Amino acid sequence: MTRSVETTSSEDSELSLPAPKERRRLREAAELTHDEVAAAVGVTAATVRSWESGRTDPRGRKRELYTQFLARLSARPQDGGPAGAPGEAKTARAAEEPAADPPVPDRPTPDGPTSDGPTSDAPTSDAPTSDARTEPERLPAEPPARVPVPGPAEAFDGLYALAARDLTRQAYLLTGRRALALEAVEKAFVQAWDRWPEVATDPDPVGWVRAIAYEYALSPWHRFRRAHRHLDKPPAEPADRILLDALLSLSPANRRTVLLYDGVGLDLPDTAAETEATTPTAGHRLVHAHADLADRIPELADVPLEKQSALLRDLFTALRPPVDLEPRPAAVVRGGGERRTRLWTRATLSLTAMIAVSTSYTLMTAPTRYEPPLAPGESVSGVPPLAGPQQLTERGKQLHDKLRADPQAGPARIAPRIE
Structure with a gap:
């Protein structure tokens, strides 16, 4: 079953970009550097140079952001004058600033110098004069309204609402497992909350979280988990089933490259940087992946190479x-990460306390001086057997008992006993 993909004219108009020379002219007219434009769009300075030279064009979300940024730059000179040399932007901004108040001359005093002509009585200081210039009263400036700055929790919630659903869908396309996709995205956002100062200052926080989620989803250790050994049920549409099976048949590196380039819309240098590969390596992976997908997807086999990326992106978007x-x-995700952090902190403190107690007990009970160990016993040979009286016989025992019972000395020993 094939499915035709239609593109609307409104999308083309929204994603239309000026020519490369016009992009450079708008940036220079606004007196912006490549680094400033890159920070505003969320890419590197090398990518902006590549866009302005015409070697590459932005794709996906970066294309929309770059188009809106250039539209704001093109609309800025309308307030200050026509766009021209780079120095005219500063001149236009200086013209918009209010001019300073003209200096007020000093008021003449009665004792001041006079001209050579006829003099007249000088007015006193109490009488008002028409020539005296009074300085206008200045109203106190109103303090600027304070805009509430969102805290870390609000900023994290905004990032989660912006990217969590799309990242879950991308993780599902990488793995074909719903539970693993949700788990990967939650793990990535929990790690982002634990390292929020680093994520908040990152030029592309969504890319930071996406890299963590992809690494976790494509980890080979999940094959040993019973819950993630089998795929979920396939999609209902035959075209979606063919697409998902073809995507999962690729190697993890090629699968990730195709999803970043064709699904997310990153350009080739950014795709290579996120997959930790060189740009030629990412290009070779993309070519081999497109060839493998074309062998499995009938819609992709009849499309020229230069249009396969656009068709794949539409197919990824339409997959249900x-x-x-x-x-x-x-x-819930933020609270779960905080609870896990508290548990790990308590476990670390408990283990540290146990180590301290055992160390103290060892120091108290350990000997303070050296005690040589006792030598083990050894058998001695060549010793003669014990010599002594032999064991008494029955008759000998009777005589022995009789001698013990009779008196040992004295005349009673030989005196007759009357019985």
Whole structure:
């Protein structure tokens, strides 16, 4: 079953970009550097140079952000004048600033110098004069309104609401397992909350979380877990089933490269950087992956190479998973990470206390001086057997008992006993 993909004219108009020379002219007219444009769009300075030279074009979300940024730059000179040389932007901004108040001359005093002509009585200081210039009263400036700055929790919730659902869908396309996709995204956001100062200052926080989620989802250790050994039920549509099976048949590296380049819309240098590979390596992976997908997907086999990326992106967008991929609320994920951190902290403190107690007990009971060990016993040979009286016979025992019972000395020994 084949499915035709239609593109609307509104999408083309929204994603239309000026020519490369016009992009460079707008940046120079606004007196912006490549680094400033890269920080505003969320890419590297080398990528901006590549866009302005015409070697590559932005794709996906980066294309929309870059188009909106250039639209704001093109609309900025309308307030200050026509766009021209780079120095005219500063001139236009200086013209918009209010001019300083003209200096007020000093008020003449009665004792001041006079001209050579006829003099007249000088007015006193109490009488008002028409020539005196009074300085206008200045109203106190109103303090600027304070805009509430969102805290870390609000910023994290905003990032989660922006990217969690899309990342879950991408993780499902990588693994074909709903539970593993949700688990990977939650693990990535929990790690982002634990290292929030680093993520908040990152030029591309969504890419930071996406890299962690992809690494966890494609980990080979999940094959040993019973819950993730088998795939979920396939999609209902035959075209979606063919697409998902073809994508899962690729190697993990090629699968990730195709999803980043064709699904997310990153350009080749950014795709190579996120997959920790060189740009030629990422290009070779992409070519081999497109060839393998074309052998399995009938719709892709009849499309030229230059249009396969656009068709794959439309197919990824139109795929309907047979399971619910709704992630849990941001507060639950953030709270779970905090509870896990508290548990690990308590376990670490308990282990440290146990080590300290055992060390103290060892120091108290250990000997303070050297005690040589006792030599083990050894058998001695060549000793003669014990010599002594032999064992008494029955007759000898009777005589022995009789001698003990009779008196040992004295005349009573030989005196007759009357019985």
